[in-house]
Amino acid sequence: MPRAKRSMPEKVSVQCRVNGHDATLLDFPMARLLDALREQLSLTGIKEGCGEGECGACSIEMDGRLVNSCLVPVAQAEGATIRTIEGVADGEQLHEVQQAIITHGGAQCGICTPGMILAAVNLLEHNGRPTEAEVRVALAGNLCRCTGYTKIFESVLAAVTVAEARD
Amino acid sequence: MRSSVASFDLRTPHDLPSVLELLAREPGEWRPFAGGTDLMVLLEAGKLAHRRYLNIWNCRELRNISASDSEMKIGALATYTDVKGHAILQREFELLCRAAEETGGIATQNRGTLGGNIANASPAADSPPALLVYDAELELISAGGTRRVLYADFHTGYKKMNLRPDELIARIILPRGRGGWKTYYRKVGTRRAQAISKVCLAAAAKTENGAIADIRIALGSVAPCVMRATKTENSLRGKRLDAAAIDDARATLAAEITPIDDMRSTARYRSRIAQNLLQEFLQSCATT
Amino acid sequence: MTNPSIGRSIPRKEGREKVTGRARYVDDMTLPGMLFGATVRSPIARGRLRGIRFGEGLPWNELTTVTAKDIPGKNSIVLLEDDQPCLAAELVNHAEEAVVLLAHRDKYLIEEARRAVQLEIERLPAIFSIDDSLACKEIIWRADNVFKSLRVDKGDVDAALAEAEFVVEGEYETGAQEQLYIEPQGMIAEANGRDGVTVWGSLQCPYYVHKALAALFALPAEKIRVVQMETGGGFGGKEEYPSMIAAHAALLAWKSGRPVKMIYDRAEDMAATTKRHPSRTRHRTGVTRDGKIVAMDIDFTLDGGAYMTLSPVVLSRGTIHAAGPYDCANVRIRSRAVATNFPPHGAFRGFGAPQSVFALERHLDQVAKVVGLAPDELRRRNFVREGQTLAVGQVVHEKIDMNELMERAFELSGYRAKRERLARENPGSTIKRGIGFASFLHGAGFTGSGEDYLASVAEVEATSEGKIRVCAASTEMGQGTNTIFSQIAADALGLECSSVEVVQPDTAHVPNSGPTVASRTCMIVGKLVESAALGVKQSLLQNGFLREEDGHDAFAGACRLYIEKFGPLRASSRYSPSPEIHWDDAHYRGDAYGAYGWGVYVAEVSVDTLTGETRVEDFVAAQEVGRVINPVLAAGQIEGGVAQGVGFALYENVVWRDGRMINNQMTNYIMPTSMDVPPIRVYFEELPYARGPAGAKGIGELPLDGTAPAIINAVENATGIVVRRVPLTPEILLDALDAAREKVHA
Known part of the structure; x- marks a missing residue:
C-alpha cells in the first residue's frame, strides 16, 4: 500500500522505565517494542529470532511478566516497567543464572541466551525451587537449536542451589 | 514479508467508555487490540489487513x-x-x-x-x-x-x-454447579509445547446408572470454526457405553465434522484423531 | 607447569558476553548513513524473466535498485562451479530466486517497495522429484540434470548376491530439513571503487564469501574483506548461503555508495536459504544363514535443488558413509546428486551422512529380522575391526571395538532388560513403548584429498606481555572454537587458558584455515594451532630466551626480550599431507578420512496408537571421538545434535507447494522445545588420535547420524511398523497403524 494514499499515524512518545532508568521512546504506535528498545536505547542484547512470538529470543520482562517484545506494540509500553538482559546483572556481578549458564555450558551460539535467561530468572522469581519438569515448562517458549536444552536445565537448577546457599 | 508498521495506527483512548464511543462513532473503522499475540504475528507476516486499532489492554x-x-x-x-x-x-x-x-x-x-x-x-x-x-x-x-x-x-x-x-x-x-461430571481435554499438536492444534477435543459427561445422562463434546481444528458436536451428543444421550455405542458415536462424529488438509495436517488424520479422542473419553466414562 | 587445560571443562571464552547481551551479532551493528536492503524474489519455480515493473506511489528515485546488469564482475556465486547466478537475469530456476535488490534508509518503506515490484515471468514446466529429474522429464541443468555421480566398488557384488542365502531389499527416504539457527542470516556491506568491498556478517566460512565477492566484483583479493560477527548458530546453513547475502548487500552498497544492512526475517530465511538434501536410498544386501553380510548393493540419490552449490561434496560424504562401520567383502555404491526446481539444498550438519546412515541402520534391522537374529547380534557379527577394510578400501587403523561400545551403550540404557520388559508390557496398552539403536561412524575433516587441496594455515602470535593470539579463519558459532583453540594453544605453551585470545575472524587479519565445516575445526585446524603454538615456543628456545625447564612465569619475559630484539613473535603452521593417507579420487578408493568418530546411540520411545504421536523418552549417546578437549562443550555438541536428530526423525517436515516452502514460520515448521527433548546421557570413549591435537578427533556432525535411525528402530520395536521415511509424522504413522490393524482383522 503506497504510503501517500493513506493518512499516516504520527509517531508517539512513550514514557517507560527500562532497567531502572526513565526512558522515552519515539516511534510509530504499532512499531515493535523489540525494535524501539534495540534501536533507540541500544539494548541490542534483546534478539530477534522469529518475529512471531514463537522462539522467545526477544523475551523481556514487562511489569514483572515475561513477554515477547516482538509482539508488543510500542504504544502499549506507556508507563511500563521493563527489564531486559542488560538489566539482569548487578553491575559486573552476574545473576546466579548467568553465572551458571557460563559454568554449565548452557549457552552455545548465544542468540537464545538473553531470552532464555530472562525466562529462567522470571521463573525463579515466581518459584524459587523448581523441579526439572517445571523448568522445562517455563522454558518451553524459548527455543534453542544448539544445546538440546539439557545443559540449560542443569544451569537453571545449579543456579537454584547457589542462590539457596547464599540465602 | 513484513508489513510496514508506519501504515498502522494504534490509539489508546483513556478509558473504556471512550473506546466504546469511538467504536460507535466510526463503526468498522477501528478494531480492538488487546495482547497482540495474534495480531502482531499477522503484522509480521504482512497479512494484517485492517489498519486502525484501539488499544484496550489497559481497560x-x-x-x-x-x-x-x-x-x-x-x-x-x-x-x-x-x-x-x-x-x-x-x-x-x-x-x-x-x-x-x-x-x-x-x-x-x-x-x-x-x-x-x-x-x-x-x-x-x-x-x-x-x-x-x-x-x-x-x-x-x-x-x-x-x-x-x-x-x-x-x-x-x-x-x-x-x-x-x-x-x-x-x-x-x-x-457453575456442574459437579460430578467426567471431563476430558486433549490437544493433539505433535510436540508437547507451543503447538498449534491439529485436533483439540474437550468434553464432559454425566453418567447415571451406567448410561449417559448428559454430555458436551466440542472440537477445534475440524471445521471452519470451533464446534459443538451436537449430533454426536444427541446420539449418545441415554445410551450405555458399550462397544457398539462407541462405534456409533465415532461414525456420527466423523459425519458431523468437516476437517481439511492444510500445511499442518490432513483431513484424514484429523478425522481419525477426533474419533479416537472421543473413544478415549467415552471409554473413560464407561470405566468409572 | 600450569595445570593442563585440555580435558577440563574450561568455561566458554565468550560466555560472559553472551550471558550479558554484550556479544555483538551482525544485526547489533550500525554504520553511519546505513541503508536497509531487501530482496525481490521469484514467486514461481521455473520461468523466463520478461520484465520488471516498479509500481506506482513509491519514491523510486530515492531507492537504490540493483538488477543483474549492475554486477561489475561475473554474475555468479562462485563455489565449486559458477552455475548459480547472484541475481536471475533471464531464467528463473527456483522459487525465491533473487531478481531485484532494493535499499533505502527507511526500513519500513523498503517493505512497501518490495511489494511494489512486479516480476513478469513466463512460466516454464518445473520438476520437483528425484524420479522426474532422473527421467529427464525436463532438462533443467546442463545435459542430464546430474550434478555429480559417484561409484564405489569393492569385490564382486553380483557374484556374492547370487550365492548369498538371503537377499534383503529395501528403499528409504529422508526429507528436507531446515537448519533453523535461531539468528536469521544477515550481512552489512560497504563497497566502493577506492576501498573495495568489506562485509560483516553471520557466517561460517569467511574465505568462501571472500572468493565469491572477488569474482562478483572482479576485484583482487586484497580489495575484499570479510569479517565474521558473533554468529547465532550455523549447522551448515551459514556455510554457502552467506556468500549470496554478502553479494547482495555489497551490490547495493556499491551502487548507493552507502553502507547497507541486509537482515532476513525468519520467513524469508526459511523459504530462500538452503536445507538438508532430501534423499532416497535403495539397499540390496546379501547375507549368509549365520548372519554374515557378504554383499551390499547400495543406490543413493540426493535432490540437490536448482543449482550445484555443494551437492557433489554432500554426495561424497553420504556415499562413503552409506556402508557404515561394517566389514563386508563386496560393496557396490552408485550415487548421484540431481537437479530439481527447489531452492538449492546445501550443507547441514552431517552433510549427506545422516541420510545414508538412516537408510543403512533401518535396513539392517530388516536384515536381522529376515535372518532371524536380534538387531545387535547381526551388527556384532559384522562390525569392522582394526585391520579390516571399509567400503572404500580404507584399512581401519584405529583401535575401535564397536562391540564394546555397543555393550557400553546397552548398559547405560538398560537396553536388554527394557527390550524384554516392554515387549511384555505393550500388549493391552494404547501406548506402545520400544527401544532401538543405531551404530555408525563419521569421518572427521574433508574427504579424501580435500585437506591436501585446502592446505589450511593457522597462526599464533605472542605479545610482549606474554599473551597469545590465535589467528584462524575458523569461526565460533556456538560449538566452542574459541575455547578449544585457547585450550590447545595454552597447553602447547604451558600457559593458562586465560592468556590466550582467539582473534575475531577477519580476512584482513587471519590466514585461510579453511571453512568451519566437516567436523574439521578441532582435529585439523586445532592441530595447526597446536603446531603454530609450538613454533612460537621453538623460536624462544632456539634463541635462548627460554629453556625447557623454565616455568610459565618465564614465558612473558622471554617474549618481551624476543620482541625487543627481533620484532613480532609469530609462527604459522600449514596443513601437510600425511604420508600415511592415500586417496584415489578417480576410483573412490583409499583413506577417505584421516580418522572417524564411532557411535552407538540408543533411543527409547513411546508411541500413542490413538494419535500416532511418538515421543522420545530416553536417549543414550555413546561414542569414541579421540581425546575430549572440553567435556562440557563436547557433551553440549552431542546433546544439541541429538535434539536436531529428534526433529529430523519426528517433527521437522518441510511442506512444499509448487516448489515453495509454505510452512516457513517457526509456528508451522516445528522443532523440538524444552518439553520434547528426552533426558540425554552422553558417554565418551577416548582413544587418542595421533594426528589430532592432544589426540582429539572431530565431533560436531556425529550425533546427527545415529539419532534418527535409533529412534525409528525403536518405533518399529514398539509397534512392529516398518517405517522407511523420515520425518515420521503422526499422520504417516497413524495410517500405518490403521493399516496394520485392518490386516489383523482381515
Missing part, C-alpha cells in the same frame, strides 16, 4: 475474574496466566485451565487474552472447545448497552462472528 475493568454462586465472570482481557492461576477456575473449570496452560509459552500466556482468543476466531483456538463444553455465554458491550449471547451461537462461519463493529467482548460467563 482494567475487563480483566477481572469474579465469582457468584451461580456463575463465573471472566473479563475478556484476562490472560491465560490469569485464567490458569485462578483457584476457582482450577477447581471447577479444569478444561479451561488446561487449555490456557497449553496455549503457547509463558510469554504468550502472559499477553494472550481469553477475549482475544475468541475474537480472533481461529478454528484451531485452544480455549473455545472448553468454553463450549461449559455452556459459556458472552457479554457484549457497546456504547448502547450490553447483551448476552450463548457462546455456542457466537461463531457463525470461518472468522465470522455474531459481533457488531461497535461491540466488544466484555466478559465470558461460565455457569
